Amino acid sequence: MIELRTAREIDEMKAAGEFVASTLAALKARADVGVNLLELDAFAHELIRQRGAESCYLDYAPSFGSGPFGYVLCTSVNDAVLHGKPHSYRLHDGDLLTLDFAANVDGWVADSAISIVVGTASEQDLELIRLTERALDAGIAAAVIGNKIGDISHAIGSVAAEAGLRVNTEFGGHGVGRTMHGDPPVPNSGRPGRGYPLKEGLVIAIEPWFMRGTDKLRVDPDGWTLRSADGSRTAHSEHTIAVTADGPITLTRRLG
Template sequence: MVKIKSEKQIEKMNEAGRLLASCHRSLSKLVKPGVTTLELDQFVENFLLEHGAKPAQKGYMGYPFAICASVNHEVCHGFPNKQALRNGDIATIDFVVDLNGWLADSAWSYGVGTISSSAERLLRTAKKSLYKGIEQAKVGNRLGDIGYAIQTYAEKKGYSIVREFIGHGIGRTIHEDPQVHHIGERNTGIKLKEGMVITIEPILNQGMPFVTMKPDGWTAVTFDGGLSAQYEHTVAITKEGPIILTEQA
């Protein structure tokens, strides 16, 4: 069942979103060659605790870290580790903030040092795909309109979209209804209503859309070894249009 949020509840989620965006801005200055994703994980956890919040995904379904850190061909849910990031890597950092019981969720892909032009193009297209989807998150539209906008833009640019991992409703828990697919047809799926809060989080691959799992049971990687990138925002559906609760600008 889709849970409709009041204006007051959305403002509480916006507070969590603003904190999350602030953390991402600080984190972006640390993502550089020689830093480990385990160090980034510790930074995020400390940052949130210092600001009266906590990392919502730590312990969720047994997940052991504050962030997901997915590097290069890792699609999502990567485990932070002690391996240093290298010049030319791309790293997607995804985490959920719990501030006073209300959640916000956002992922961002970062270039490490100087990245290749093809990696830069992937990141640019993945980010633009997210915003194409957000543009359709309006009262009266349907979920399929979001997926259609993302799919048509990404595929026109020559990228594939991972099907297995999708967006979702969010509020007091990480995953609520509805499921938000990043492919779709116009005017299909449930109608978007004022007060819905969802994540939109397309994952784009350079090659095929298929993924396989690492032995840890969490980390998904591209089937063909190609690069993967993801951007995600938490978005409120309002009568004034979509409001991004996790905007970094």
């Protein structure tokens, strides 16, 4: 069921957005060569505890995963793009790391993701990250009253198509509110003018994720981590936004 939020509820959701954004900024600053993915997860866990927030991932057990996720942070490295389960891996120079984080603050959820390169970055990796960020900006710009979900999807997919990338639509954006994943789904490619009409009060996560050489996924033995089928590099950017009469509000806007 699609739920629309009042202006007051959207204002209440800002605290969750600010916490998720600040946590990702802190994680980005801490991620470095030699840092273990489990250390990053433990750090995020501590920030959740200090804030009095709740993790959206810890006990999450959807149909597409294998049992409860068990961690508070998704850490996807290099060819991993989504749902990367933290494990004992120390980051190497040049690793492309995606951090995906969602939390509940005072009953409201926000969800966001960033991709960064640890240490020495190749221009190809930086360009892939920039493409996801450009697609995210395009999707947000299309999130206005009078448009439809397909307009957001088309805006995202057009950025990928212009760069010669194929888009996987098995996983994409989604409604956000009292829970992390809700309706409507927001695919990363689609036809303009199609789908659910965007209305004031709609809160969604928009999350373009691209793979350099394929649109096919494979699943790790952990039952969660999704990787590019051909081993090519991947990147992922995500914001939680609200559709308002004055245009989209990015609840997880990153400062600095």
